[in-house]
Amino acid sequence: MHPLFLFAGYLAVALMPLLLGALQDLPPRHWRDEIASGLGMSAFAILLVEFVLSGRFRTISARIGMDVTMRFHQLVARTALGFVILHPFLYLTSPMGTPLPYDPTGQFTLGLDTGSMLTGVLAWVALPCFVLMSIFRDQLPYRYEAWRAMHALGALVIAGAVTHHTFEAGRYSADPLLAGFWVLLLAGALASLVWTYLLSPLREARHPYEVSSVAKIALKTWELTLRPKDGDALPFEAGQFAWLKLGPSPFTLAENPFSIASAPAERPDVRFVIKEVGDFTRRIGKVAPGTNAYLGRAHGNLTLTGREAKGVALIAGGVGIAPLLSIARQMQADGDTRPLTLLYGNRTAGQIVYAEELDRLADRADTKVVHVLSEPAPGWSGRKGMISAELIGEIFDAEDARDWLYILCGPPAMLELVEDALLAHGVPPKNILAEQFYYD
Numbered sequence: 001m002h003p004l005f006l007f008a009g010y011l012a013v014a015l016m017p018l019l020l021g022a023l024q025d026l027p028p029r030h031w032r033d034e035i036a037s038g039l040g041m042s043a044f045a046i047l048l049v050e051f052v053l054s055g056r057f058r059t060i061s062a063r064i065g066m067d068v069t070m071r072f073h074q075l076v077a078r079t080a081l082g083f084v085i086l087h088p089f090l091y092l093t094s095p096m097g098t099p100l101p102y103d104p105t106g107q108f109t110l111g112l113d114t115g116s117m118l119t120g121v122l123a124w125v126a127l128p129c130f131v132l133m134s135i136f137r138d139q140l141p142y143r144y145e146a147w148r149a150m151h152a153l154g155a156l157v158i159a160g161a162v163t164h165h166t167f168e169a170g171r172y173s174a175d176p177l178l179a180g181f182w183v184l185l186l187a188g189a190l191a192s193l194v195w196t197y198l199l200s201p202l203r204e205a206r207h208p209y210e211v212s213s214v215a216k217i218a219l220k221t222w223e224l225t226l227r228p229k230d231g232d233a234l235p236f237e238a239g240q241f242a243w244l245k246l247g248p249s250p251f252t253l254a255e256n257p258f259s260i261a262s263a264p265a266e267r268p269d270v271r272f273v274i275k276e277v278g279d280f281t282r283r284i285g286k287v288a289p290g291t292n293a294y295l296g297r298a299h300g301n302l303t304l305t306g307r308e309a310k311g312v313a314l315i316a317g318g319v320g321i322a323p324l325l326s327i328a329r330q331m332q333a334d335g336d337t338r339p340l341t342l343l344y345g346n347r348t349a350g351q352i353v354y355a356e357e358l359d360r361l362a363d364r365a366d367t368k369v370v371h372v373l374s375e376p377a378p379g380w381s382g383r384k385g386m387i388s389a390e391l392i393g394e395i396f397d398a399e400d401a402r403d404w405l406y407i408l409c410g411p412p413a414m415l416e417l418v419e420d421a422l423l424a425h426g427v428p429p430k431n432i433l434a435e436q437f438y439y440d
């Protein structure tokens with residue numbers, strides 16, 4: 001399925017309540033009232049689909065990537081917030097059940113009772129706080145797991161309030177067709193929660209792993225190797241990632257996404273390259289072999305599968321090398337003879353992982369490995385500076401460079417620069433795949 005179909009499906013769901021409202025053929029109202037109701041109903045549909053977008057469904061993430069899915073989740077949340085803020089102000093009619101003095105016939109009255117008024121106000125106040133708490137998450141004094149728990153609970157409370165408000169208030173609420181649509185969306189949102197917090201962990205509990213080794217492989221960077229306890233190998237494609245949980249139970253919010261750095265050909269073992277950045281990753285070096293581990297299903301669209309390419313370019317910044325290593329390793333295991341170029345940027349030589357393996361990779365026919373250091377020590381004979389547009393133009397100067405597949409992973413600024421450079425170089429967007437590790 002093309003990502004455009006996903007987007008069209010999304011738009012159809014967000015706009016469906018407007019269509020279902022129009023089909024009711026109610027007596028005409030002022031256009032401002034109609035827009036106010038429309039914004040409210042669209043915002044509710046968007047909010048319910050947000051549960052599905054954050055529900056880690058491979059149908060979505062495998063097509064557009066998890067980072068794009070989460071970006072979209074953030075963007076539409078802000079759009080829904082705009083709709084919700086405007087919603088009460090656009091009405092010309094009074095929201096309360098009691099007609100106002102100038103409206104003895106009640107024609108300008110929406111008919112909210114105290115309950116639906118309260119749930120409307122609750123959602124109207126809570127949603128901006130909720131969105132602001134997400135935008136400024138990094139500035140809050142909470143661990144990611146605590147924030148995530150608050151995010152899930154907050155979303156449930158807001159969805160509950162809006163559900164009550166939508167079913168009880170307004171002139172469209174009595175329509176059975178529209179009510180059926182809301183029930184469907186609510187069921188989808190609930191199913192997404194059950195899937196993420198119950199069914200997935202249950203599945204993980206049936207396939208436990210254990211840590212077989214932890215080794216420091218570069219500055220603040222570790223290799224973590226897992227082995228399945230029951231011998232069942234994780235199905236994944238080179239370039240994908242999985243959520244990792246360490247500890248006695250898979251029923252925990254403490255889970256972190258990591259790209260699988262080993263090739264599918266190395267299964268049943270699964271290796272990760274993990275850089276210390278926060279509370280979980282800083283403790284990784286102290287994890288004892290034998291520790292229980294759980295892995296969610298593999299996600300992501302940073303893969304060669306199903307894509308035509310005359311050559312493969314892997315462009316990594318720092319720990320962004322992890323998924324690209326998996327791809328390079330699998331190409332070797334498959335005897336894939338297509339030209340391969342790996343461009344790998346770091347600050348210092350101490351951050352380069354698997355330097356010897358990469359040297360051996362470079363001995364392969366038609367293979368180049370180019371290291372770039374932004375802060376090299378004296379005596380570094382390789383390339384210096386940042387990965388730049390000039391460097392991209394120079395390295396990928398093959399005649400058929402436009403027909404190569406470019407797979408990028410690294411810091412957001414680097415990804416943006418490289419994507420722009422590749423597009424300017426004539427590479428079509430469909431030949432560029434990128435993934436970033438941080439969603440904001």
Ligand SMILES: Cc1cc2nc3c(=O)[nH]c(=O)nc-3n(C[C@H](O)[C@H](O)[C@H](O)COP(=O)(O)OP(=O)(O)OC[C@H]3O[C@@H](n4cnc5c(N)ncnc54)[C@H](O)[C@@H]3O)c2cc1C
Pocket residue numbers: 066138143144241255256257258259260272273274275276277278279280281282319322323436437438439440
């Ligand atoms: C698709 C993907 C693949 C990744 N692959 C790798 C990899 O191969 N190697 C590597 O070193 N890092 C990888 N990361 C980044 C890694 O997940 C974070 O560095 C790690 O989770 C940080 O956890 P922490 O507790 O140490 O730090 P914290 O201080 O808790 O988190 C730092 C930042 O990491 C992100 N983060 C933390 N927990 C989660 C979570 N559960 N879900 C989503 N984001 C989270 C948030 O943006 C947070 O602000 C990947 C991230 C993603 C999204």
